[in-house]
C-alpha cells in the first residue's frame with residue numbers, strides 16, 4: 001500500500017486536480033491520499049493558506065477583509081465548477097470557512113488554526129468528490145476520524161504516539177481515503193495545525209501509522225536537487241538520499257520537504273519518494289535508511305537567510321561552571337529558541353532565527369545578559385545566513401573543509417562561523433547574508449561540477 005501526498009502546487013486549480021486523479025488511478029496501491037491547500041497557480045498568485053492567515057489577522061484587527069474572503073471562496077468555487085462537481089461541494093467548503101470565521105470573531109481558542117486548516121479541508125472535499133465523479137470509490141476522512149491526535153501547540157502541533165495504532169485500523173477500509181493534511185486534534189478535540197508546510201508531516205504520520213510500503217510526496221519538481229534551484233540554474237538531481245541527509249537539508253533550507261516529516265517515516269523505515277505531479281513518470285528522489293557507499297561524500301548544499309548571532313564574551317568563561325546554562329536559561333525564560341551555540345575559551349555565540357528575537361525582546365535579553373552574567377561584551381549581529389553542506393561519511397573524509405574554505409575564498413566571502421562535529425552528516429558555515437548567493441554558487445562549482 002502507498003500513501004501519497006499532494007502539495008499545494010499539485011492542487012492549485014482544476015487542471016492540476018485532474019493530474020492528481022490520473023496519478024491515483026494509474027496505481028491501485030495508491031490508497032490513501034493526503035492533500036494540501038491550493039497553492040500558487042503562477043508566481044504572482046496567492047497560496048490559499050496565506051489568504052486564510054491574512055483573513056484571520058484582519059478579523060482579529062476588527063476589520064474583516066471582505067476582498068480576501070471573496071478570493072478564498074472564489075478559488076474553491078471556480079475549481080468545483082471547472083471539475084463539474086455538484087454545487088453542494090462548494091457550499092460545504094464555504095460553510096466550513098464561515099464557521100471558522102465566526103470562531104475567530106468570537107475570539108475562541110484555536111480559532112486561527114481552525115481557519116488555517118480550511119484550505120486543506122476544502123481540497124480534501126473537492127478531491128474526494130472528483131475521484132467519485134470519475135468512478136472511483138473514495139471518501140473524505142477528517143483527521144479526527146482518522147485518529148491523528150496531537151499535542152496542543154497551535155501552529156506547531158506534535159503528533160502523539162496513540163495516533164499510530166488508530167491510523168492502522170484505516171487499512172481495513174476498502175476504498176481510496178482522502179485526508180486533509182496540516183492538522184490534527186488534541187485529546188480534548190481541539191483542531192491544531194502543524195507548522196507551515198505541515199501536510200508533509202501528515203503524510204509521513206499516516207504512512208507510518210498504516211505501515212505503508214512507500215510514502216510518495218508529489219510536488220512540482222522532478223527530484224530533490226543538490227542545491228535549491230532558486231540559487232543555481234539546473235542543479236544536479238539526486239536519485240537517493242538517507243533520512244539523516246534529507247532532514248539536515250530540509251532543516252537548513254530545502255523547502256521541498258518538511259524537516260519534521262522525516263521522523264515518523266524514519267521510525268517505521270518507510271521509504272519516501274519525492275515525485276513530480278507534472279511529470280509523474282520521472283523516477284524522483286528516494287529517501288531511505290541506508291545507502292551503499294557513494295563516490296562523492298557531499299550530496300547537498302542547503303542555505304537560509306534570516307539568522308542573527310548573539311555574541312557574548314567574558315574572561316575566564318571557561319572556568320565559570322554553568323555559564324552556558326545560564327545564558328541559554330535567559331533565552332528560555334524569554335521564549336527564544338536557538339539553532340546553534342558554538343563556544344570558545346572566553347566566548348560563546350548563539351545563532352538564533354531573527355524573527356525569534358524581535359527588537360523589543362532583544363533589549364530585554366541583552367540587558368539580562370549584561371546584568372545577570374556580568375559579561376565583558378554582548379553584541380548582536382543581524383542579517384546572517386547559514387550554509388550547510390551535507391553527506392553521510394563526510395566527516396570522516398579528509399579535505400572537505402579545506403575545499404569548502406577554498407570555495408568561500410574564491411567567492412570572496414568571509415566565513416564568520418564554522419560548526420562541524422555536532423552532526424555526523426553536516427558542516428555548517430555562517431556568513432553575512434549579502435555573500436550568500438556567491439558562496440553557494442562557488443560551493444556548488446567546487447563539489448558538483
Ligand SMILES: Nc1ncnc2c1ncn2[C@@H]1O[C@H](COP(=O)(O)OP(=O)(O)O)[C@@H](O)[C@H]1O
Pocket residue numbers: 006007008009010036039197218219220221223224225226227228229230253254255256257
Ligand atoms: N533542493 C531542492 N530541490 C528541489 N526543490 C527545492 C529545493 N530547495 C527548494 N526547493 C523548492 O521546493 C519547491 C517545492 O516545494 P513546495 O513549494 O513546498 O511544493 P508543494 O506545493 O508541492 O508543497 C520547488 O518548486 C523548489 O523551488
Ligand SMILES: N[C@@H](CC(=O)OP(=O)(O)O)C(=O)O
Pocket residue numbers: 006007008009036037039047049050119181182195196197198199200
Ligand atoms: N498549506 C499549508 C501546509 C502545506 O504543507 O502546504 P504545501 O504542501 O503547499 O507546502 C502551508 O502552506 O503551510
